[in-house]
Amino acid sequence: MFSLRKSLSVGFAVCAGMAADPTEARLAYSAHLTDGGIRFVIVRGSFEFSDNLADFRAIVIREQPAAIGFDSPGGNVAKAMELGRIIRALGLSTFQVRDAECASACSLAFLGGVSRAAQPGSIGVHKSSFSDTSGIPTHDAVSAVQQLTAEVIGYMMEMGTDPALLQLSLSYDSDDIRYLSGSEMAKYKVTTGASAQTLSIDVPAESAERRASSSNSQQANTLQSLEIPLASSGSILHPRGSAPIKLAEDAAAKSVASAPNGTAVKILATSRDWYRVSTAGHIGYMHSSWIRVDQFEERSGDRRFVQVKSFSSLPEAEAFVKQSSVPLVVHLAANGWLAVTLKDIYAAQEAKDVLNALKSNGLIAEDSMVTLGNTYVRRVCCE
The missing domain is CATH 2.30.30.40 (SH3 Domains)
Known part of the structure; x- marks a missing residue:
């Protein structure tokens, strides 16, 4: 466990002088170290749909942080959710202190943390969190609101947060803002149980050792494997x-x-x-x-996969595969989730026979299914 309350507050204070202009479109990232030697990265600036998150991936490759913090007034919802999904896929934690700002769309990026801790009053929400529809294909103003609302609700559920948070956000106009109390963060599952008083985040010893021993090239390969190409x-x-x-x-x-x-x-x-x-x-x-x-790398022809599980983070999927008695692999899906399938692929009838046999013996879940795998981008684990 490492305590962030003092060290991260100091980190934000020291770096305040070099903070990016909040009106600047491009996000900026800076790496820091707690007194206990734990690395963390601060995300600064407004989210814009045009932002390329390659710089974020680069600093994660270089610094291998355990947690991500924010100093952002918000911005584009789609881009904030994109960053949140990257954070979740990499198994990183998020934190927020009152000395910095995480408001509007930034709150969505914060939700990407596998473990989330925040001081009361450090995260703000309001209606404008959902007003920028760039990146959400729509045909008119009404469908834009409906589509974006659906996207945000789906994202909140994906991250394990109560979608009722959206209703609270929409009750505050764009010229107002609602900073969440500690009890509200717990109620809506914005935080994950870390103490709001001490703002501590648990880092399992084995995870810390793994981070310390992993090479930059291994981390780079992981990040590259989670890139989703534009389907055209x-x-x-x-x-x-x-x-x-x-x-x-x-x-x-x-x-x-x-x-x-x-x-x-x-x-x-x-x-x-x-x-x-x-x-x-x-x-x-x-x-x-x-x-x-065409832009996806899976090449299975018309043979079938047997999908047995899906996860929102790669570490969770890897752990599931490693403890399974059945040979499994993990595929990155087009929606950012990780699909776990049997290692082999099969002809159509053969896939159904294998599916039924494994189900009847209790070796795979009852909701396992046969699929052509058209949404699979590439295999990311585990040989």
């Missing part, structure tokens, strides 16, 4: 041999046409689990599981 083209690959082109991002929406497997697809936009596409002379929507994306 592909071809239809559906278990039924063809896929419908929908009028909206909904399986129940009307189909304007159907296209057979192998038909080329141009991906115009991505929205959660749906692509807006141009294919077979039509423009419409297709579910991401119906398209084999």
